[in-house]
Amino acid sequence: MASSQSLLLLLSLSTLLLLLVAAEAATAPGPTPPPPLNLTDILVKGGQYATFLRLLNETQYGAQLQSQLNTSYDGFTVFAPSDNAFQKLKQGTLNNLNSQQQVQLIQYQVLPKYYTFATFQTASNPVPTQASGSDGVYTVNVTGAPTGQQVNVSTGVMETRINNALYSAFPLSVYAADDVLLPYALFGAKPPAAAASPPPAASAEKPKKGDQSAAEGPSTKENSGSYKGRVMGWGFVVGMVAMVGIVL
Known part of the structure; x- marks a missing residue:
């Protein structure tokens, strides 16, 4: 009898303990979800990207990229x-770009794919950027180092080495760049302007026979006749003077 009562008490205590554990589990808060991914926070934490942040904001591409991340x-x-990196640019580089070109320059710093240092080694060149489209060449060539943790990026205008990741977890990798990537479409050599063709030379038309005669003045024949007339006139005068002398 005592044994049965002890067993019943043990079962009761066990049941009560299970109920308490279940109630605590039901009321306990779940794991805190990670904060939403924010590119601005990553760059601010990096501490030296004020110009890039300003351009992301002014071109409104930062908000667009943030939305696409989700x-x-x-x-x-x-x-x-x-x-x-921006200070290394020639003075006036950004000011010489119109608003659309500034957007393209910022988009050119972004690849539409998540890359780690390891996956850069298997990338197929040329790699498109967010600026790639029908407006020109906006691709890059990437070459991963065999040892990893480094990649060389070439644009056709310049080349830079990337070896520091500010953040890398899908869907976003952010790498510190010591140079602004300059797209060939905006900063590449421009073809020389075609030289303007000289106007066709005016053809020298030969004057017509009548025009030539008019241009040359009286003909030789007319000049000769006038001369003879003058000679005969003077001869007549001289003759008359001589006859008068004889008569006198």
């Missing part, structure tokens, strides 16, 4: 130029 299946790779 829906992209391939992810994105950003080569973030530092403030020093």
Whole structure:
């Protein structure tokens, strides 16, 4: 009898303990979800990307890219130029670009695919950028180092080495860039302007016979006749003077 009561008490305690555990699990908060991915926060944390952040904001491409991060299946790779990288540009480079060209320059710093240092080695060149389209050559060539943790990026105008990841977790990789990637379509050598064809030379028309005669003045024959007339006139005068002398 005592044994049965002890067993019943044990079962009751076990049941109560299970109920308490279940209630605690039901009321306990779940794991905190990770904060939403934010490119601006990554660049601000990097501490030296004020110019790039300003251009992302002014061109409104930053908001567009942030929205695409939530829906992209391939992810994105950003080569973030530092403030020093922009200072290395020739004076007036940004001001000489119109608003559309500034957007294209910023888009050119972004690849429409998530790359790690390892996957750069298997990338097929040329690699498109977010600026790629029908307006010109906006691709890059990437060459991953065999040892990893480094990639060389060439644009056809310049080349830079990337070896520092600010952030890398799908769907976004952000790499620190010591140079602004300059697309060939905007900064490449321009073909020389075609020389203007000289106007056709005016053909020298030979004057007509009548025109030539008029241009040359009285004919030789007319000149000769006038001369003879003058000679005869003077001869007549001289003759008359001589006859008068004889008569006198």
